[in-house]
Amino acid sequence: MNSLFCRLFAFFCLCSLALNEATGQCTSYAGTMSGLPYQVCGQNVVTVPATIGAVVDPDDVLQYALHTNAGSSLGTIISLNSTPTFSFVPPMGYGTAYYISAIVGNDDGSGNVDQNDPCLSVAAGTSVTFYGGLPTATLSGGGTICQGEIAALTINLTGESPWQVELQLNGSLQPPITVFNNPFSYSVTAPGVYSLGIVVDVNGCTGTTSGSAVVTAVAAPLISNIMVDCGPNNADYTVMFTILGGDPASYSVNPPLGNLSGNVFTSIPFPSGIGYSFEVDDANGCGPTQVAGPAVICDCATQVGTMDPTPIQINDCNQGPAVAIYDNTNEVLDPNDNLGFVLHTNPGVALGTILQTNTLPEFTFDPATMTYGTTYYISALVGNDDGQGGVSILDPCLDVAAGTPVIFNAVPLTISIAPLLFCPGEPIAISILAAGGNPPYTYLWTGPNGWTSTDPNPVLPQVSGIYTVTVTDANLCSTTANFTLAIPTPIVCDLQTDGELSCANPEVNLSFSCTGGVPPYSYQWSNGIFGPNGTLTQPGTYSITIVDANGCSSVESVDVTVSQDECGLIRGKVVEDIDGACLFDAGDQPLGNWMVKATDGSNDFFGLTNADGEYEIFVLPGTYEVEVILPPNGYWASCQAPITAVLVDATDVDTADFALDKLVDCPLLEVDISTPFLRRCFSNNYYVNYCNLGTTAAADAYIEINFDPFILVTGASIPFSGPVNNVYTFEIGDISVGECGNFTIQSTTSCAAALGQTLCAEAHIFPDTICSPPSPTWSGATIQITSECTADSIIFSLQNIGTGDMTAPSNFIVVEDGVMLMNGPQDFQLQTGETLSFSFPANGSTYVLWAEQVAGNPGLSSPLVAVEGCGTNNLGTFSTGFVTQFPENDADPFLSIDCHEVIGSYDPNDKNGFPKGYGEEHLIEAGQELDYHIRFQNTGTDTAFKVVVQDVIAPELDLSTLRPGAANHPYQLDIHNDTLVFIFENILLPDSNVNEPGSHGFVKFRIGQKAGLPLGTTIENEAAIYFDFNDPVVTNTTVHKLGDHFITTPSREVSLPSISWSVFPNPFSDEATFLVTGAEFQAVELSLYDLTGRFIQQQKVVGGMAKVKKGSLSPGLYFYKITVEGVMAGQGKLAVE
Structure with a gap:
């Protein structure tokens, strides 16, 4: 049987198969089945994804088995098929998990797999659960109710509880109902036609609905137009009213003392001096409605006089009073009558709202109940005494005289002065607002020292004191206000x-x-x-x-300022020892850009050699060990051991010179490529720097640069050839020891690139020979990763391109949208030339394959390939933002990979660290080198002649590992203690108003961590950018945190065996429902995260159910996690449309 090493992952089962070609060994392999569980409702047929990576010998048969056991153990085989398609067959049980596995083995002669084949291979099965018949729901009930009462609806259900039922009213969907009981009673008050939408049972199976219910609401009769009519001799009266609403065919009036004609009732005559009372009802049974009135007196002899109809205008400054003229010539009063006057709102004899009452026709303006410019009326009233000496307006014999119109005009009773907010030396402008009266207004201001002004809003003198303003309107009405001015003292x-x-x-x-x-x-x-x-x-x-x-x-x-008074000085020179004498001879070659470190055991100080090989390090007085930082390539050795420098006081100067011998004759070429940013539809320049860090000249050097297809090269500052498969070649020629150069590439970012999409450029300089002897432990194997995006798949290939077989396994991980598709790294071991391939769906996710390089392999390779934008998700888009979470495979000096996310608007002065790290905490592994990219732009109004970028290196970073990188202008790098100073002399950076593309700049460098940093260490860094003599512009702070095993590993397995859950619909556009069933627990919670691992929301699961509303959730993919008593019980993905 094959030597099979297989683990079950959360979403994919990836198996590493080591094939032994020796005679008699089994080579059959059933491959890998999907780890996603499937649920089947009713008698539906289920088809699961076919196996991946199966190996079938010529005499083998590949079949699929529906069986009872999990993993690679078949248990009882229920049925076989040539495809992974099966349906429920007795005596299978509903709700029980079965498994579909690929099996490979010898043909038993009938076309089936021989179950007794000693090389029989069984893939771990895909879980399938069949559920019984589809649920049904039938609605009944309804009827006629009085308005506001409750009607009962009944829903009869089949299937497993609980159910989720959609109720519709007049075809409009109502909030869904979770039903636990059958039959289920539901109370409603709104009239209309009720029906059912869909029904979903606890297993997520959608069934059928039927039935409807009609609810009709009726109202009690309403009464209007009540009128009382006295008879001709005032001895009796009749009552008349109109009935509305209810059931007109069954109106009734009790007692039946009168005539009901249609909907109008007229009573029999009642004697004057008594009241009336009736009850109105109908057949609907929602009444009765009461109709009653007080005693009616019909012997009215009362008569009021007349008011003068001439309108009154009140324009004085005292708001009245307004005095009307009353003529009592025709006035008739009974012995119990009174005469009174009212100020009211309606013309004629209709009073409307009574505002004031008086015994005389005199009234003043009340701002609480009246408004200026509105017409009111003064009327006389004659009627019975109201018991307080006034007139009762309820007297049926009340007589009203048509009123005298009166208008009160506004007066400037108040002046509002805006609060004064001013600063020393500023003009003191005051703002005043006069309201009311009759504009226009005049103003008179007075103040200290005889100051006056007639301006409405004058500028006050800078003198403290009391200021007064008097405002007068066109009617010569005036009002006065004052305030105190205090002049503040300067700060x-x-x-x-x-x-x-x-x-x-x-x-x-x-x-x-x-x-x-x-x-x-x-x-x-x-x-x-x-x-x-x-x-x-x-x-x-x-x-x-x-x-x-x-x-x-x-x-x-x-x-x-920086004072050197307290600092001593260590200076010296670094040269190549040409003749090997370890002496400083006239012919020795100065070495520029070499770092020298001085340490006293507690503090490290650094210097950088200039083009003449000279350096200076300012230090505190003390004893220091001084040494040259040699590159880790093993090409150089120092003739001198670390030199001791002693500085007794701040005026001392000591010298430490170093001669370096080359150990091998070998060039070592370094390249770096970068661009400030990528904006679609815009031109973007790439800048390439290269150097020879080796010990001998590099002959016929050239650089190959592979650009993303969305980056269109339009030109360069040096000749080039290509593209061939998006690769451009730049011939450099010979490069001497220590020589550096640079060139520029003009490009345009395609308008078809999406915002947030990651585009990369990879530069490879040749020759790229590594002359250091390989490790004796190296097997000769070298691992390389390639990828291919097809119409429906992403194919990753791990290949051993070395000259030897792998003698020990290495491991790899696969990550989809920031989530590891397994429960940890997986092993692989390849012979020379052997390839191991994996296929994943082209679903718009970002996939990353990261492999461990073979132990002892020369160089610094850490194979990693990321694929973004292959296919689309169910929203027609693809995920972004994941590629730059991971490091690039460019630790070797001859490689440089520069990846940027396409941006829209941006901060022109900022700093970014790459890799940007995982999740909100920007987690990276201990020992990971960081590339810092600092951008700047001249947004001023004139050319910047000098730009200085200062970067205080975080104490967690090791300055001795510094590798200066590309920039879009030449710069000089100085090191002041722990600060990098990039100086762009005579940069002539135009301002953005004159030349926006040319106003940008950037600089890039790489640096490693100090050894032994504990997990949880946070690395923060920012930069200050100086344009000429202006204040510094401080960038954002980059943050990285050291972590371990921080990539999320989702699992659809349930930690508590008795817990299961379902979510529907998924994807959803409005609301998704989670149903959690199993044992009762104190606390069940549902948490939601975005694809970066950022927490979005959390809610409790109550009664086994929780609802997630779209609300402010953006369309896309989210992760959910279910916890029970704080223990993770399950998780999965949720799609928002």
Whole structure:
């Protein structure tokens, strides 16, 4: 039988198969079945994905078996088929998990697999669960109800509970109902036609619905138009009213003292002086409705006089009173009558709203109930005494005189003055608003020292004191207001500092103490600090803006300088020992850009040699071991052991010179490629730097650059050939030892590229020979990864392209959209030339295959290939943002891979670290080198002649591993203690208004971590960018955190065996329902995460159910996790349309 090493992963089962070609060994292999579980409703047929990677000998048969056991053990075989397609057959049980496995073995003579074949191979099966008949739901009930009452509906169901039922009212979908009982009673109040949409049982099976219910709501009778009519002799009266609503055919009035004609009822005559009462009902049974009235008196002899109809205009400044004229010539009063006057809203004898009452026709304006410019009316009333000496408006014999119109015009009773907010030395503009009266207004201002003004909003003098304004309208009505003006004092700040930057003082602490203005104060520093105190580590000019509570500001400027008074100096020279004498001879070749380190055991200081091989390191007085940082290629050796330098005080200077011998004659070429950014439909320049770090000249050097198909090369600063399969070739020629060069490539990013899509350029410089002797443990094997995107699949291939077989396994992982498709790394072992391939669906996910290189392999290769944008997901898009989470396979100096996500708007001055790391915490592995990419843009109004980028290296990073990289302009690199200083002299960077494409710049460098950093260590870094003599622009802070085993590994297996769940619909556009069944627990929670692992939301699962609403969720793919009592019980994917 084959030697088979197989593990079951969350989404794919990837098996590593080691084939032994020796005679008599089994080579049959059933491949890998899908690990995704399937559920089948009713009598439906299920087809699962076919096996992947099966190996079938000429005398073998590949079949699929439906069987009872999990894993590679068949148990009882229920049925066989040539395809993975099966249906439910008795005596199978509903709700039981069965398995579909591929099996490979000898033909038994009937076309089936011989179950007794000693080389029989069985793939771990795909789980399939069949559920019984589809659920049904039938609706009945309804009927006629009175408005506001409840109607009962009944739903009868079949299938397994609980069910999810959709209810519809008049064809409109209502919120879904979760049903646990059968039959189920449901109460409604809204009238209409009820029907059922879909029914889904606990297994997620959708069934059929039937039936309907009609609910009709009726109302009690309504009464309107009640009228009382006195008889001709005032001895009796009749009542008349109109009936509305209800059932007109069955109206009834009780007592039946009158005539009902249609919907109008007229009573019999009732004696004057008594009241009336009736009940109105109909056959609907929702009544009765009461109709009643007080005693009616019909012997009315009362008569009111008349009001003068001439309108009254009140234009004085005292709001009245308005006095109307009443003529009592025709007035008739009974002994129990009174005469009164009212101010009301309606013309004629209809009162409307009564605003005021009086015994005289005199009224004043009330701003609480009245408005200026509105017409009101003064009327006389005659009627019975209301018991308080007034007139009862309920008297049926009340008589009203048509009113006298009256209008009250507005007056300027108030003046509003806007609060004064001003700063010392600024004009004091005041704003005033006068309202009411009769415009136009006039103004008179008075103030201290005889100041006056007639402007509505004058500019006040800078004099404290009391100011008064008088406003007069066209009717000569006036009002006055005043306020006190206090002139604030200017903000004055005192600065305290603890000295200058120096070797002894790597940071300066500054503190501001301010007075004047209006406390409290806010402080904003030009480098992003907030507050009165700041700690600075870089020289330069800083501005601090202080703002008080009134918004008044003062700007202070601070110059931070570096003092060398406390520093001693170690200087020297680094040369190539041409004659091998380890002496500094006249013919020795100076070595530029070599790093020299001085350490006292606690602190490290670095210097960089210039083109003449000279360096300087400023240090504190003390004893130092000085050494040259040799490249890790083993090509060079120092003639001198570390040299001891002693500085007694700050004025001392010591010398440490180094001669280097080459150990091998071999060039070592380094290349770096980068671009500031990629914007679709825009031109983007790529910048390529190269150097010879070896010990001898490189002959006929050339660089091959492979561009993404979406990057269109339009030109270059040097000749090139190609493309051939998107690869361009640039001939460089001979490169001397220590020689560096650069060139520029013009390109355009395709408009077809998607925002967020990752596009890469890979540069490879030749010759790329490694002359260091290989490790004696190296087997000669070399692992290479390739990928291919087809119409429906992504195919990864692991190949041994070396000269020897692998003598021990290496491992690999496959990651889909940031989620590992297995429960840990998987082993593989290949003979020379052998290939191991894997196929995944082209579903728009980003797939990454990362493999371990063979132990002892020369160079620094760590094979990794990422594929983005192969196929699309169910939304017609593909995932982005995952490629740059992982490191590029370009640790060897002769390789450089530069990947950028296509952007829209962006911050022109920023810093990015690559790889950007996994998830929100930007997790990376310990020891991972980081590429930092710093971008800058001149957004000023003039050309920038000099740009300086200062980067304080995080203490967790090792400066001795620094590798300066590409930039789009020549630069000089200085190292000041822990600070990198990139100096772009005479850069002549145009401002963005004149030349936007030319206003951009960038610089790139690579640096490693210090050894032994613990997991959880956070690495933060930012840069300060100086344009000429302006304040620095401080970039964002990049963050990385050291982690281990941090890539998510989802599992559809249930940690608690009695727990199961289903989600429907999935994908969803409005709402998805989760049903969790099993044992009762105290706490079940559902959590949602996006594809980067960022937490989105969490909710409790109540009664075995939770609902996820689309709400603010963007369309796309999400991960969910179900926990029971804090223990992970299951997880999966949820798609939002």
